Amino acid sequence: MRRVLQSMRDGIGFDTMLVILTLSYLLVFAGLPLIYNVVISFQTVDVFSLGTLMHPSAGVENYVDIFEDRQAETVLRNTIIFTLGSVALQFTLGFALALFFHQNFTGATWIRGLFLAGWVMPGLVVGVLWNWLLSGDFGVVNYVLDGLGLIDEPVFWRSNPETSLYSVLIANVWYGTPFNMILLAVGLSQIPEDLYEAAELDGANAFQRFWTITLPMMRATIGAVIALGTIFTLQQFDLFAAITQGGPAGSSTVAQYWSWELSFREFDFGRGAVISVLMIIVVLIVSLIYVRSTKAETQL
Amino acid sequence: MSRFIATSALALTIGASAAMAQDVTLTLWTESATAPEGIFAQEFSEMDNGITIDVREIRFDDLVTDTLRAFATGTNPDLIAIDNPDHAAFASRGAFLDITDMVAGSDVIEIDRVFPGPRSSLSWDDRIFGIPRASNTIALYYNKDMFRAAGLDPDNPPSTWDELLAAARTLNDPANNVYGIAFSARASEEGTFQFLPWAQMAGGTFDNINAEGVADALELWNTFLSEGLASPDTLTRGQWDSTGTFNGGNAAMAISGPWELGRMASDADFDWGVTLLPVRAEGGERASALGDFNLAIFANTDHPDAAFAYLEYFWSQAHRIWPEFTRMPAIEGVELAPTGDARIDAAAAVFAEQLRYARNRGPHPEWPRISQRIQGAFQSVLTGQEEPQAALDRAAEEIDEILN
Amino acid sequence: MSVVTNRALLLVAIVLAAIYLFPLYWMYLTSIKTQSAIFSVPPQFLPDTPQWGNYATIWELANIPRYMWNSLVIATGVTLITGILGAGCAYVLARYRNWWIDMALFTVLMLQVLPPSLMVTPIFVGFSWAGLLEYPRFAAVLAISAKTLPFFVILCRAAFMTVPRELEEAALVDGNSRAGAFVMIVLPLARNGILIAALIVFMQGFGEYVYSASIIAENRLQPASIGMTNYLQPNQVNWNAIMAYAATYVTPVLAAFVILQRQIVNGLTAGALK
Numbered sequence: 001m002r003r004v005l006q007s008m009r010d011g012i013g014f015d016t017m018l019v020i021l022t023l024s025y026l027l028v029f030a031g032l033p034l035i036y037n038v039v040i041s042f043q044t045v046d047v048f049s050l051g052t053l054m055h056p057s058a059g060v061e062n063y064v065d066i067f068e069d070r071q072a073e074t075v076l077r078n079t080i081i082f083t084l085g086s087v088a089l090q091f092t093l094g095f096a097l098a099l100f101f102h103q104n105f106t107g108a109t110w111i112r113g114l115f116l117a118g119w120v121m122p123g124l125v126v127g128v129l130w131n132w133l134l135s136g137d138f139g140v141v142n143y144v145l146d147g148l149g150l151i152d153e154p155v156f157w158r159s160n161p162e163t164s165l166y167s168v169l170i171a172n173v174w175y176g177t178p179f180n181m182i183l184l185a186v187g188l189s190q191i192p193e194d195l196y197e198a199a200e201l202d203g204a205n206a207f208q209r210f211w212t213i214t215l216p217m218m219r220a221t222i223g224a225v226i227a228l229g230t231i232f233t234l235q236q237f238d239l240f241a242a243i244t245q246g247g248p249a250g251s252s253t254v255a256q257y258w259s260w261e262l263s264f265r266e267f268d269f270g271r272g273a274v275i276s277v278l279m280i281i282v283v284l285i286v287s288l289i290y291v292r293s294t295k296a297e298t299q300l
Numbered sequence: 301m302s303r304f305i306a307t308s309a310l311a312l313t314i315g316a317s318a319a320m321a322q323d324v325t326l327t328l329w330t331e332s333a334t335a336p337e338g339i340f341a342q343e344f345s346e347m348d349n350g351i352t353i354d355v356r357e358i359r360f361d362d363l364v365t366d367t368l369r370a371f372a373t374g375t376n377p378d379l380i381a382i383d384n385p386d387h388a389a390f391a392s393r394g395a396f397l398d399i400t401d402m403v404a405g406s407d408v409i410e411i412d413r414v415f416p417g418p419r420s421s422l423s424w425d426d427r428i429f430g431i432p433r434a435s436n437t438i439a440l441y442y443n444k445d446m447f448r449a450a451g452l453d454p455d456n457p458p459s460t461w462d463e464l465l466a467a468a469r470t471l472n473d474p475a476n477n478v479y480g481i482a483f484s485a486r487a488s489e490e491g492t493f494q495f496l497p498w499a500q501m502a503g504g505t506f507d508n509i510n511a512e513g514v515a516d517a518l519e520l521w522n523t524f525l526s527e528g529l530a531s532p533d534t535l536t537r538g539q540w541d542s543t544g545t546f547n548g549g550n551a552a553m554a555i556s557g558p559w560e561l562g563r564m565a566s567d568a569d570f571d572w573g574v575t576l577l578p579v580r581a582e583g584g585e586r587a588s589a590l591g592d593f594n595l596a597i598f599a600n601t602d603h604p605d606a607a608f609a610y611l612e613y614f615w616s617q618a619h620r621i622w623p624e625f626t627r628m629p630a631i632e633g634v635e636l637a638p639t640g641d642a643r644i645d646a647a648a649a650v651f652a653e654q655l656r657y658a659r660n661r662g663p664h665p666e667w668p669r670i671s672q673r674i675q676g677a678f679q680s681v682l683t684g685q686e687e688p689q690a691a692l693d694r695a696a697e698e699i700d701e702i703l704n
Numbered sequence: 705m706s707v708v709t710n711r712a713l714l715l716v717a718i719v720l721a722a723i724y725l726f727p728l729y730w731m732y733l734t735s736i737k738t739q740s741a742i743f744s745v746p747p748q749f750l751p752d753t754p755q756w757g758n759y760a761t762i763w764e765l766a767n768i769p770r771y772m773w774n775s776l777v778i779a780t781g782v783t784l785i786t787g788i789l790g791a792g793c794a795y796v797l798a799r800y801r802n803w804w805i806d807m808a809l810f811t812v813l814m815l816q817v818l819p820p821s822l823m824v825t826p827i828f829v830g831f832s833w834a835g836l837l838e839y840p841r842f843a844a845v846l847a848i849s850a851k852t853l854p855f856f857v858i859l860c861r862a863a864f865m866t867v868p869r870e871l872e873e874a875a876l877v878d879g880n881s882r883a884g885a886f887v888m889i890v891l892p893l894a895r896n897g898i899l900i901a902a903l904i905v906f907m908q909g910f911g912e913y914v915y916s917a918s919i920i921a922e923n924r925l926q927p928a929s930i931g932m933t934n935y936l937q938p939n940q941v942n943w944n945a946i947m948a949y950a951a952t953y954v955t956p957v958l959a960a961f962v963i964l965q966r967q968i969v970n971g972l973t974a975g976a977l978k
Contacts, residue, residue, distance in 0.1 A: 014882045018792035019808055022853065025789055029850030030815040036826035037818065048393050051372035051829050105713035109969065111721050113962030117728045120958045122911050122929055125950040128943070129727045136533045137477065137550065138745045156532040161683050174727065179904070183859065185969050186900045190866040220862040227813060228855055235819040247487035248535040249679040256819050263822065264365050266669045276822050283817035291810050332937055357923055359933040366918050369825060373832040383938065477745040540941050547740035559939045567740035
């Protein structure tokens with residue numbers, strides 16, 4: 001017993017305990033619900049028997065239905081565009097802003113804080129505001145573009161099947177940029193100044209310093225931010241609900257919205273769960289990439 | 301005065317019968333505690349009858365899912381106020397208490413006074429599973445000032461589809477940011493609510509959505525959009541926001557319901573009126589949508605009598621639904637007391653007439669799925685992806701699959 | 705940095721912020737517009753008849769202090785659970801490199817894949833079996849923490865990666881236990897990253913909607929995110945009230961975070977390393 005206690009305080013037991021505690025918590029409160037979703041994706045679920053795990057088996061029927069659905073192709077394409085587009089833009093803008101505010105000019109830290117506004121506002125409110133801003137008739141975006149002479153006639157961002165997905169994407173980039181910015185700002189502030197000073201003495205220009213010091217030093221942060229950004233984007237729901245409801249004619253439906261629609265508007269929980277299982281596979285891949293990427297991290 | 305006596309007498313009876321029983325606490329789930337059922341529940345609780353009702357507000361979008369979830373785990377409330385197209389799903393599964401016999405024995409509730417539309421929404425297999433809270437429907441709002449300016453007669457608003465289309469063309473004025481008409485063709489229940497009346501006026505029904513003539517209704521909607529007579533955002537905008545543009549003077553006509561009256565009376569700085577939804581052709585069939593909620597008791601409640609006593613109290617207050625809540629009673633023979641605003645009173649009379657043609661959506665336990673197919677049809681036509689008849693045929697086929 | 709560059713950068717920063725904050729401005733503006741002015745063409749950039757009464761109305765009707773208090777309780781609970789469980793785990797995941805650690809990291813990330821709207825049904829059912837629904841706010845905290853924890857672990861892990869291993873080893877040589885070295889040396893050195901991650905977790909807990917909405921049945925225990933949605937009624941949405949409500953709760957939170965992020969990112973810069 002003493003040895004166990006000793007190990008808890010001082011040896012490998014200490015490490016194991018820390019990880020096991022957290023993992024157990026997650027497995028109970030997030031793992032079990034996940035398994036439930038996987039299980040019901042193979043079942044015919046009756047809305048009034050949600051409270052049990054025992055439903056008639058459906059085999060792979062739900063999966064076949066989803067793949068044969070007319071919407072499947074659009075949803076897949078939309079999900080890819082939305083996720084890659086959002087993550088790439090959020091990250092780039094977030095990084096650019098973090099670097100910009102890292103220059104320590106007067107007021108930089110205050111103004112950087114204001115950018116957190118997007119993250120503080122409730123998703124519903126953000127959605128509604130962008131719904132109005134992107135409105136074809138009374139929207140401010142059109143008003144400004146028109147004032148600048150960039151468009152001749154109003155663009156109906158939300159209601160044109162060609163642009164509807166992008167209207168949500170714009171809002172999502174706005175929403176997610178502060179998260180990227182603040183985390184990357186922390187990462188930047190962790191890099192010791194003397195590294196840069198030494199490089200400068202060696203005659204490295206700004207670009208070289210960024211490439212050889214900033215990027216490698218921030219690898220852990222960048223990996224974390226991109227992995228988390230991808231997962232957040234895959235979970236984005238409020239903006240779709242408030243801006244396009246996945247329309248018009250399904251043109252802006254993405255996987256998570258479709259899954260919700262099937263589960264909670266059509267009460268077809270089995271098929272809704274199929275999409276969540278497919279999303280699990282995507283995140284599985286993202287997680288693998290992330291875990292692999294950590295191999296190349298630099299520890300001070 | 302007689303109402304007052306009836307109410308007090310009822311309060312006394314309930315008080316007397318419950319005095320013997322233990323104190324009872326019931327729960328009621330609703331979209332709003334300030335809606336009639338919430339206010340009446342509070343009054344009912346304050347009476348000396350041993351019954352207290354706890355009201356829980358749930359966002360409208362979550363009401364059905366939260367309730368389903370709670371029902372599946374036995375944590376559901378005793379009473380619920382539920383949107384009428386969702387009623388059948390619960391009634392058909394035995395989740396709601398069959399109150400047919402209680403109603404027959406009640407001195408207060410006269411179920412035969414309920415209008416046919418709401419009556420259909422709370423019935424399943426000829427049994428009664430609740431009482432209506434109120435009713436609403438849609439009609440045509442129009443801007444009388446714009447009618448005058450365009451040389452149209454404000455006292456003779458469009459009464460057929462052709463007249464409506466002609467008026468929309470005349471009133472449409474893109475240079476001044478004015479659309480001919482505003483409505484909602486959103487991919488949500490609101491869209492179905494707005495579309496079905498047009499389909500029904502053309503002879504269609506939800507289980508026969510590709511009936512001959514429905515394509516004309518869809519073509520009418522399509523014309524509004526393709527000719528720019530309505531905003532393209534009609535596809536992604538709800539009724540409330542669409543009518544907002546009417547109030548702001550950016551649409552000459554709007555299709556919406558009585559819930560708009562309060563905001564319009566205070567915001568619109570022009571003369572407006574309401575008329576019945578135009579029919580397909582002179583003397584054609586009338587139809588309109590039927591909205592609003594029903595009140596139901598859950599079958600697994602421990603206190604069915606106390607819950608029913610609340611329904612009786614609610615019923616006895618029907619005369620207050622219009623003056624205090626600006627909602628239309630779903631019961632025949634309830635007078636709409638004047639509100640003091642002539643425009644609202646005139647509109648109320650129109651809506652009261654329109655309500656007589658209001659048809660229930662369903663009833664069918666799979667209503668949300670059926671509705672989703674209907675939305676799919678009009679949205680794919682309005683975005684130019686399909687021809688009206690083809691879209692309706694496909695929707696009809698999919699709906700048949702759901703029905704059988 | 706020259707004065708000119710300084711001024712120029714500040715100017716650029718202000719312009720960027722003005723563009724970025726426009727939706728926030730629109731929220732404030734809408735909160736004092738009349739209901740139909742929201743939809744007017746061309747858009748109104750300044751209210752012609754400010755409706756300050758909207759604020760009085762929601763303050764009176766919406767029970768904001770009670771809702772804010774509940775949000776605060778939930779956010780604090782979430783931050784505590786997440787912080788306590790997450791920091792240690794993140795530390796271990798940063799310190800070692802082997803197959804087990806990779807698997808653990810992988811599992812942590814995987815477990816936050818599904819949106820809350822798809823997780824809430826099984827969680828609700830499970831909680832109802834376990835009797836947790838009797839303690840609704842606590843139950844909501846447990847559920848929300850499961851969502852914020854993976855996120856927190858990944859971020860903290862990145863923060864721990866920046867702590868030089870030698871410092872910890874030096875502490876061990878000085879006679880500290882592992883636990884001692886973790887608390888006394890490693891945690892303080894990684895605090896920037898941990899605090900900012902905790903701040904984000906707090907914000908998430910504060911604004912969380914989906915779990916609270918279905919787990920907390922009693923209105924008096926619900927957080928502000930739910931109080932706001934009472935204005936979303938079928939066919940009829942009081943947008944001005946919603947925006948006034950949102951403004952009332954966003955403003956103090958934003959102000960607090962502008963100050964805190966400044967302290968965290970800059971005040972405690974990695975200078976401690978030197």
